[in-house]
Structure formats: structure tokens, C-alpha cells
Amino acid sequence: MNEKIWLSSPHMGDNEFKYVQEAFETNWIAPLGPHVNGLEEDIAAYLGEDVHVAALSSGTAALHLALIILGVKAGDEVICQTMTFSASANPIAYQGATPVFVDSEEQTWNMSPEHLEAAIQDRLALGKKPKAIIVVHLYGMPAQMDRIMAIADKYEIPVVEDAAEALGSSYKGQKLGTFGAMSILSFNGNKIITTSGGGALISKNEEWIKQSRFLATQARDNAPHYQHSHIGYNYRMSNICAGIGRGQMEVLPQRVEKRRSNYEFYKETFAGVDSMRFAEEPNEDYYSNRWLSTVMIEGGEIDRETLRLHLEQDNIESRPLWKPMHLQPVFADAPFYGDGTSERLFENGLCLPSGSNLTNTDLDRVKKRMLEALHPKQV
Numbered sequence: 001m002n003e004k005i006w007l008s009s010p011h012m013g014d015n016e017f018k019y020v021q022e023a024f025e026t027n028w029i030a031p032l033g034p035h036v037n038g039l040e041e042d043i044a045a046y047l048g049e050d051v052h053v054a055a056l057s058s059g060t061a062a063l064h065l066a067l068i069i070l071g072v073k074a075g076d077e078v079i080c081q082t083m084t085f086s087a088s089a090n091p092i093a094y095q096g097a098t099p100v101f102v103d104s105e106e107q108t109w110n111m112s113p114e115h116l117e118a119a120i121q122d123r124l125a126l127g128k129k130p131k132a133i134i135v136v137h138l139y140g141m142p143a144q145m146d147r148i149m150a151i152a153d154k155y156e157i158p159v160v161e162d163a164a165e166a167l168g169s170s171y172k173g174q175k176l177g178t179f180g181a182m183s184i185l186s187f188n189g190n191k192i193i194t195t196s197g198g199g200a201l202i203s204k205n206e207e208w209i210k211q212s213r214f215l216a217t218q219a220r221d222n223a224p225h226y227q228h229s230h231i232g233y234n235y236r237m238s239n240i241c242a243g244i245g246r247g248q249m250e251v252l253p254q255r256v257e258k259r260r261s262n263y264e265f266y267k268e269t270f271a272g273v274d275s276m277r278f279a280e281e282p283n284e285d286y287y288s289n290r291w292l293s294t295v296m297i298e299g300g301e302i303d304r305e306t307l308r309l310h311l312e313q314d315n316i317e318s319r320p321l322w323k324p325m326h327l328q329p330v331f332a333d334a335p336f337y338g339d340g341t342s343e344r345l346f347e348n349g350l351c352l353p354s355g356s357n358l359t360n361t362d363l364d365r366v367k368k369r370m371l372e373a374l375h376p377k378q379v
């Protein structure tokens with residue numbers, strides 16, 4: 001059996017271990033410490049726009065705190081992109097609120113501004129003003145942020161930007177993760193950089209970030225004894241994980257460059273295959289980190305699943321696109337506004353091996369196996 005080629009696996013740089021060792025040597029093995037503060041500063045400096053950052057235990061925790069701070073409560077409604085990973089929507093349910101799912105558009109595969117506005121108008125007509133809008137930048141591709149922010153402003157609904165997959169991407173030269181009233185990042189093991197597990201909450205509102213750090217460390221009031229006037233959470237990042245993160249932030253620009261070059265490789269290799277359509281940046285306003293290289297397979301001799309299984313036979317991991325949330329059994333009762341775009345993406349879309357540690361030999365192996373599957377008669 002050939003060695004496994006992963007969809008997206010951790011890729012350490014030169015200094016992660018040094019930072020972790022420093023944490024050991026100074027005995028900062030706690031869910032706070034100098035690397036946590038350092039990582040927050042590194043992320044804020046990278047993103048620009050005068051943002052403040054709280055390093056947390058996961059992207060999911062960051063989304064949960066964002067909704068809590070925006071005042072989402074039981075019985076409320078929160079609009080969420082349907083085409084996403086379940087972690088975008090689950091925190092809505094943690095709060096006892098109801099997700100209202102909105103379909104994708106064709107260009108970026110992210111939230112459709114048309115369906116967003118239709119959803120808002122319909123919910124308002126029903127007497128339910130949505131408390132927040134969760135927009136996602138899938139696979140690193142920026143959503144149509146100008147249009148989405150304009151709609152959010154018009155109806156005065158705060159945007160929570162799920163940039164878990166989009167660190168290093170930008171829209172009109174502004175880094176993703178700086179557009180929302182609050183934004184989140186993930187440093188899970190499969191993301192463009194990783195702290196093994198971790199995330200961050202980002203906002204220009206410093207009070208909110210301070211509040212998130214307070215809630216993330218069990219909401220201890222300022223007293224010598226343990227005094228609590230809020231329900232707290234154990235959501236802070238550990239100093240060990242933050243040490244890994246500091247090393248990873250140093251290599252982030254190279255990781256983006258390599259992931260973008262993976263995408264270019266696939267696009268050039270399969271340029272002549274009519275049944276394969278790559279997710280192109282719509283124009284120069286859009287800059288994707290290409291966290292995952294994705295492709296739609298439609299109208300040819302083979303379908304997505306045949307291709308995926310063919311790759312799997314050679315120990316190459318590829319994966320269907322996210323299954324939309326409105327099709328998930330757990331969210332079967334949630335309202336949905338759309339036209340079937342995300343369903344088609346799910347039926348025919350595939351994520352190809354995209355790690356920044358893929359070698360040319362790995363890429364050539366993927367190419368060979370894909371060509372075999374695409375042109376079965378010529379092999």
C-alpha cells in the first residue's frame with residue numbers, strides 16, 4: 001500500500017518546539033501565560049485594522065462566546081450560512097436559539113446576499129428579528145462581503161464572521177476575520193495553521209474581547225475568594241498550545257503560498273477537462289488562502305463519488321464538500337431560504353489533498369490517479 005496522502009495535515013515550522021520548550025522551562029503549563037498573550041498580539045498584528053484578539057480553546061468556543069456577548073438567548077433566531085461545517089451552527093443551539101439557514105451563491109459558494117435579504121424580510125414579517133448573521137468563508141474563499149455587510153447594516157443586525165478556514169485570505173485588501181462585529185478563527189489540526197486544537201475571537205470592540213476572556217476563564221469576579229455573578233466557561237487556550245501557535249504564525253505566509261500553489265497545480269493540470277470546474281476567485285477583490293482546493297465534477301463520464309473512491313483505493317484522502325446544515329437530520333426543523341445551490345455543491349463537489357506539506361511526488365501521484373479515473377478508456 002502506498003503511503004497515505006492526507007486531505008490537510010499539520011505542518012510544523014522551525015520554532016514551534018522552541019516556544020513549547022520555553023513554556024516547559026518556565027513551568028507555564030496553564031490555560032494562560034506569556035505565549036497566550038504573545039499569540040494574541042501576533043494575530044492582531046497580522047490582521048491589522050486595530051482588532052483585539054482572545055485566544056481560546058477552539059473556534060467553536062469562540063463562536064459560542066460571540067453569540068453570548070451579542071445577547072443571543074433561548075427562543076431567538078440567528079441566521080447562518082447553510083453550506084458549512086456543523087460547528088458554525090451548533091453554538092446557536094447551545095444558546096437554545098433557532099438557526100435560520102441561508103443558501104449559497106454560485107461564485108464563492110458562500111452566503112447568497114439575495115437569499116439573506118429574503119430571509120431577513122420574511123423573519124421580520126413573522127415578527128422575529130434575527131439576532132445575528134453568521135457568514136462563513138468556505139475553504140478560504142471570501143464571501144461577497146460588501147453586499148452582505150450592506151444588508152446587515154441596513155437591517156441593523158450584527159455579523160459574526162466565521163473565518164475558521166480563512167486565515168490569510170482577504171477581501172479588497174482587508175484580511176478576513178476583521179469584517180464582523182465579531183469574527184472567529186480555528187487552529188484545529190486540519191486548518192491552515194494549527195495549535196493542535198484552538199481558536200480565537202476577534203473584534204474591534206475591546207470591551208467585548210475583555211468580556212470574552214472573563215467568560216472563558218470561569219467568569220470569576222474580582223475578589224480574593226471565588227465569586228461569580230455570571231455563568232462561566234473553561235474556554236481559554238493553554239500556554240502550551242499558544243506556543244505552537246506563535247511558531248505557526250511565523251510561517252503562515254509560506255503556508256498560504258504553498259496552498260495557493262497546490263490549487264494552481266490542480267487547475268493547470270485539469271484545465272482541459274470540461275467536467276471539472278474549479279472555484280475561481282471572482283475578481284481581484286477576492287484573495288483566497290486556498291485552505292482546500294475544491295472542484296465541481298459535473299456532466300462528464302464519472303461522478304464525484306467514483307473519483308473519490310478511486311483515490312481512496314490508492315490511500316489518497318479526498319472528501320465531499322460540506323453537507324448543508326438544512327439537510328442535516330439534527331436541523332431538520334430549522335427554516336431555510338434558498339434555491340438548491342448548496343445541495344448541488346454537496347452532490348458534485350470534492351475537496352482534493354491540499355496540505356502545505358504535500359511534495360511534488362505526492363501531487364503527481366494524485367494527478368496520475370485522477371487522470372486514470374477521468375479517462376478510464378485511455379488507460
Ligand SMILES: *Cc1c(COP(=O)(O)O)cnc(C)c1O
Nearest residue numbers: 058059060085087088164186188
Ligand atoms: C473548523 C471549523 C470551525 C470550528 O473550529 P474548531 O476549532 O474545530 O472548533 C467552525 N467553522 C468552520 C467553518 C470550520 O471549518
